[in-house]
Amino acid sequence: xxxxxxxxxxxxxxxxxxxxxxxxxxxxxxxxxxxxxxxxxxxxxxxxxxxxxxxxxxxxxxxxxxxxxxxxxxxxxxxxxxxxxxxxxxxxxxxxxxxxxxxxxxxxxxxxxxxxxxxxxxxxxxxxxxxxxxxxxxxxxxxxxxxxxxxxxxxxxxxxxxxxxxxxxxxxxxxxxxxxxxxxxxxxxxxxxxxxxxxxxxxxxxxxxxxxxxxxxxxxxxxxxxxxxxxxxxxxxxxxxxxxxxxxxxxxxxxxxxxxxxxxxxxxxxxxxxxxxxxxxxxxxxxxxx
Numbered sequence: 001x002x003x004x005x006x007x008x009x010x011x012x013x014x015x016x017x018x019x020x021x022x023x024x025x026x027x028x029x030x031x032x033x034x035x036x037x038x039x040x041x042x043x044x045x046x047x048x049x050x051x052x053x054x055x056x057x058x059x060x061x062x063x064x065x066x067x068x069x070x071x072x073x074x075x076x077x078x079x080x081x082x083x084x085x086x087x088x089x090x091x092x093x094x095x096x097x098x099x100x101x102x103x104x105x106x107x108x109x110x111x112x113x114x115x116x117x118x119x120x121x122x123x124x125x126x127x128x129x130x131x132x133x134x135x136x137x138x139x140x141x142x143x144x145x146x147x148x149x150x151x152x153x154x155x156x157x158x159x160x161x162x163x164x165x166x167x168x169x170x171x172x173x174x175x176x177x178x179x180x181x182x183x184x185x186x187x188x189x190x191x192x193x194x195x196x197x198x199x200x201x202x203x204x205x206x207x208x209x210x211x212x213x214x215x216x217x218x219x220x221x222x223x224x225x226x227x228x229x230x231x232x233x234x235x236x237x238x239x240x241x242x243x244x245x246x247x248x249x250x251x252x253x254x255x256x257x258x259x260x261x262x263x264x265x266x267x268x269x270x271x272x273x274x275x276x277x278x279x280x281x282x283x284x285x286x287x288x289x290x
Contacts, residue, residue: 001070002098002152004180006041007206013269014290015072015183015208016281017044020055026063032278033069039282042070042099044183044271048079051111058088062095072154073097076105081121082130082140089134093149101154101183102127125170125177128153132178155179157207158229159187159196167229168199175203183271186212186223188232190262197266206268211259211284213252213277217241253280257287264288 006013016039018032033043043064047057061071073092075085092100104124108116122130130140137148155174161167171182182200187193187209200207214220217240220232236255243251260270270290274281 001041003042003072003154003206004152007181007268011041012264012290013042013181013206013208014040014272014285015042015044015269016040016272016274016278017046017072018060018278019046019049020057020060022052022054024055026055026060029060030063030067033064033067035278036281037069039285040272042072044072044074044101047074047076047103047105048111049106051078051106051108051113051116053111053113058092058097061092061097065096070099071097072099072101074101074103075127076103077120077122077124077127078105078108078118081119085122085127086130086134086139089131089149089151090145093134093151098150098152099154100131100151101156102131102179103156124155125173128155128174128177128179135178152180153178154181154183156185157182157200158185159193159200160185160189160231161229164196164199171200171203175205179205181206181208181268183208184210185227186210186230186273187259187263188230188236190259192231193263194266208269208271209260209263209267211256211270211272213256213272213274213280213284214240215252215275215277216248249277249280252277253283253287256280256284260284260288260290264290 016036018029045057045060057074061073064071102124108118131153134149137145157171158167217237220237223230
């Protein structure tokens with residue numbers, strides 16, 4: 001079911017994500033998706049995450065759809081020009097995929113293919129506009145389609161960016177281009193997220209708070225130093241640092257559930273990014289009362 005329909009019903013929407021394999025063995029991805037099936041409304045399929053070559057998100061999304069697990073097909077602009085992007089969107093609709101998350105994508109310099117050339121023919125805003133055009137029955141050149149799409153289009157926003165006003169400006173452009181929902185970058189400070197939501201509500205589009213499982217104090221420090229718009233408060237860093245290694249999964253669940261409880265009254269859903277700890281997602285939802 002389209003996420004927009006769930007939001008329209010007033011449901012607090014829960015999504016998570018799985019990564020396609022670096023290879024053709026789908027067993028782990030399917031296992032993780034099956035684990036999440038009964039607890040989430042949809043599962044994002046990442047698109048060459050961190051610019052590392054993997055099985056394509058379109059095929060992986062189709063695999064979930066065939067198992068009656070609702071996918072959110074992530075599409076980045078890094079690797080394909082506008083011809084390929086529009087073609088893949090048509091292909092996605094033809095195999096039953098209804099939810100698409102449009103992203104610009106990480107630069108190839110962050111990945112493991114040192115000779116790769118970035119494309120970025122479109123960005124996230126123009127990709128949304130292109131997909132909205134396909135929904136209306138025409139390609140980017142205005143050519144009529146023999147059968148149109150009807151995607152629920154999503155986008156991302158970083159509520160912890162500094163200055164956040166630029167993110168709000170971009171958010172407005174994404175709404176104008178066709179975004180029907182937003183998933184955010186990781187939220188660790190509920191008070192700061194509340195300040196952001198006070199301003200984001202003006203766009204009238206559902207926002208899902210991004211929740212990342214902290215695996216260690218080192219991970220928290222790395223994100224603070226290297227990921228723009230993400231700030232893990234020192235209290236959480238200290239909390240993880242004081243936790244024995246064998247107890248970190250439980251502590252990570254506790255922190256994630258705490259954040260979910262703090263934000264669930266001020267947004268329309270959560271997107272949980274387990275980063276390999278998919279088995280912890282049900283425990284987070286249980287602890288958060290979801």
